[in-house]
Amino acid sequence: MTSKSGRVAVIGLGAYGIVTVNNMLEVGFDVVAYDRNEYIGGLWTVTTDPGKTSVLPTTISNQSKQRKSFTDFPFPDDVPDFPTSAQVQKYLEDYADHFQLRPAFRLGTTVTGIDRSEKGEKWIVSIIKPDSNATEEEFDKVIITNGTFHSPVMPEVPGIENFGGEVIHSQSFKDPNDFSGKNVVVVGLSNSAADTAVELSKVAANVFLSHRSGACVLPRKNAQGKPSDHTETIAMSRLVGLLKSISLRLTKFFYTRAIEKSMHAAYPTIDPSWNLLPAPPPTHNIPIINDHLISLLADESIYSLPGIASIPSPHTLTLSDGTNLPNIDAIIFCTGYRATFSILPPSLDPTAHSTPEYDAAPFGSSVRRHARLYQGIFSPAYPDSLAFIGPYIIISAFTGADVVSQAIGQVFSGGYPLPPQTEIERSCDEHYAYCLAMAHIARAPAGLVKNGEVGQWLNEACGNGLNEMLGWGWEAWKFWWRERELYRLVVGGVNTGFLYRLFEGRRRSWDGAREAIYRANGREWGGKKGDAGDVV
Known part of the structure; x- marks a missing residue:
């Protein structure tokens, strides 16, 4: 049965891909997600294969669990503030099970190419599985979420x-x-x-x-x-x-x-x-x-x-x-690594365009190529059907991928319109100029965006209410007046991903967001002091 919203291919089933599958299903797409591995979790799954990037058994997350969580799925209480690699991998497995995502997964399947159909109306994804013939599948939308840990530098x-x-x-x-x-x-x-x-x-x-x-x-x-x-x-x-x-x-x-x-x-x-x-x-x-x-x-x-x-x-x-x-x-x-998009034709590779000024800048890079993407996400050539999660660090890893894929879901489903093509190109030019300016100050990573501006755009695209409730308008003042303690926790407390599901909006809100924000700040809902620390 075909979804009324269309069919979406998600490429990669690390943390970014898993949460993207959930958010695409949320807005009504028929989703198929591919990964060459026989497991999910990407680099968070320990492997001894020298050709695959992975954590070690001894790895401990550099980010606290309060900051690392997806927007509607906290880490368990018995997990320490800084989870081990095994605990993060289990968290991803539990997330997939909790939201019943596994029917969408196609593991052990390598994507060998992505291109437009002959009539230019669909995307053709070429795949191959071990001991199987190469096949092609047709999609309305494609989201590439296989990160940037591709080719070692x-x-x-x-x-x-x-x-x-x-x-x-x-x-x-x-x-x-x-x-x-x-x-x-x-x-x-x-x-x-x-x-x-x-x-x-x-x-x-x-x-x-x-x-x-x-x-x-x-x-x-x-x-x-x-x-x-x-x-x-x-x-x-x-x-x-x-x-x-x-x-x-x-x-x-x-x-x-x-x-x-x-x-x-x-x-x-x-x-x-x-x-x-x-x-x-x-x-x-x-x-x-x-x-x-x-x-x-x-x-x-x-x-x-x-x-x-x-x-x-x-x-x-x-x-x-x-x-x-x-x-x-x-x-x-x-x-480090360079991101490679060899499964795409050069005309659709976001890093294939010429950037001589960036390459020649004192702290530029011809190795880690600048990716030309609208808001660091959408292909300028096909912004309404081709998106990327990974080339740019937006918000933070897990939370960022969650919010970005929520925004993609709204754009791809028609819930939030993109600007005219001229505005998309102008925005890409401005982002390149920003990265070029940064490359004249100090060594700059290729994955650099204006997080403040992109964050505002994401909030608007998702329709999560954060721009209004945490801004300077009447809605923000009402929120501050009526729920001052919660407001203080959101603005001055731990910056958790749960706030992105706190308010009603176009994307699905989460009834547990308020309690999760309190607990992340060492509080129990109702004002009782929790186990994590002092009152903020």
Whole structure:
């Protein structure tokens, strides 16, 4: 039976794809979701396959469960503030079961191509399963949700062909015991690099962390024992947005000072020789969240080194300061990924267009390509039927994918009209100019959007009422007057995803949102103090 809203293909069944299936079903689409793996959860499912990106069994979420949840499905009470990888994977499985999504899943199915039909009215998705012939299926809409952890980026290092030890990308790092007793260099300074170095320090003879730039490092919990990300309130986001509207450089200055102050408060004895500071501003790169890196640097279980300049002999590296590092057995590159959209023809690949100004900018990148997408989501060529979740970091990972897919559902179902094509192109041009300006200030990730402006647009598209209830108009004043405690929790408390289902609107609201917001802030509905902490 065909849905009156049409048929939607969702490509990828990691966290983004799973929640997208739910939100497409919510607005009445017939949904089919594909994943090449025989499991759901994407990188949150541990695998030993070196060609697949995944967490380790020891991985702990860098984001608190109060901030990580989907908009209508809290983590269980017995899960700690920072879930393990196994707990996140189970959460995704439980979400799929709770909303009865599995009938839409087509696991073990590889999508080999997506293109328009001959008449240009439909999308043709080419698929193949093991031991089966290739087939094609027809859809009205397509949403690509397979993230950006596609193709590992391996830097070009002069003499790398001379190295006699093991060279891998962090994608292939599955078991630190494989490097027991060895001298290992970890290249990069990111969350994955920090996690890799920390795990290696338990078994390797020596661990060297080689990096060209700095990074702010923060623990998961602050001095008061509360999750550090609970300070990222809506009120704080508004302040940062105001600063950005005044001056990007002013925002960089104040925001950087604030993060570095937090870092020094957590770790007052940071050694300048580690070259962690100065760091790229947090407007460009998120801080590293790690509870052990600083202490391991302090007791020399991990050594901080400059970047690699060349490899002159099989087990010796020459660093950028001219010193040599001998007796190295392995190099692990934690240098990120590039998003690839090879299943699309070049004319529909959002990263295939020419960006010479961005590539040539002091902190631009010709490796992590700029994706030309309306609001960081919709293909300018087919905005009413082709969308992407993953190229841009919008709001935050799980919550962001939930809200973005709600907006896509409204657009694709006709609940929210898109602007004329000229406005779509103008918006894409403005976003490119914004990314180009940021690339002249500091190293900028390709997935950069004006979260404040995009967030406002998403609220409007979803019809969730947040722009009205949390703005400066009459509805906001009524909300503040009638429910001051809830208003304070929403604006000044933990910035949870549940608020996106709090008010009535076009997308489905959730009756449990109010209670979930209270509990995320350490309160029980009715004003009783809960288990998570003090009254906000």
